[in-house]
Amino acid sequence: MPIYSEKVMEHFMNPRNVGEIENPDGTGEVGNPVCGDMMTFYIKVKDNRLEDVKFKTFGCGAAIAVSSMVSEMAKGKTLDEARKITPKLVADELEGLPKNKFHCSNLGAQALNKAIDNYLKKQAKRGKK
Ligand code: FES
Numbered sequence: 001m002p003i004y005s006e007k008v009m010e011h012f013m014n015p016r017n018v019g020e021i022e023n024p025d026g027t028g029e030v031g032n033p034v035c036g037d038m039m040t041f042y043i044k045v046k047d048n049r050l051e052d053v054k055f056k057t058f059g060c061g062a063a064i065a066v067s068s069m070v071s072e073m074a075k076g077k078t079l080d081e082a083r084k085i086t087p088k089l090v091a092d093e094l095e096g097l098p099k100n101k102f103h104c105s106n107l108g109a110q111a112l113n114k115a116i117d118n119y120l121k122k123q124a125k126r127g128k129k
Contacts, residue, residue: 004061005095011065016072019054026122028114030107037063037104041071041111045119050074050082055111062101066108069093079116085109 004012021042031038037059044052053074055067069090074082087105091097097105 015068026119070108
């Protein structure tokens with residue numbers, strides 16, 4: 001039995017939206033101290049919607065597949081909709097992850113949320129000026 005679903009393998013081999021956004025509206029970086037994997041998400045926001053989402057992941061195959069899937073799920077969504085992307089939803093979209101790889105899908109959702117937080121913080125600062 002293969003450990004990973006075909007979908008995970010496919011996203012791992014051909015990850016979507018890899019890279020960095022120049023002058024992003026928000027960034028979110030997370031890491032897992034146990035496995036040492038790191039993930040950064042970059043977002044571009046227009047009219048409260050995620051116009052572009054990119055990521056850089058230094059991590060295991062599942063973490064790369066998760067980042068790719070999260071970026072695809074998030075693109076075009078409103079900020080509120082994007083907040084509803086949970087690790088469970090990501091794992092479901094990937095047709096499941098092995099139990100010991102669930103923390104990888106946590107990282108993806110966390111990094112995206114952090115990028116949104118970062119964007120909102122910047123907006124609030126701008127409002128105060
Ligand atoms: Fe840690 Fe995958 S093993 S993110």
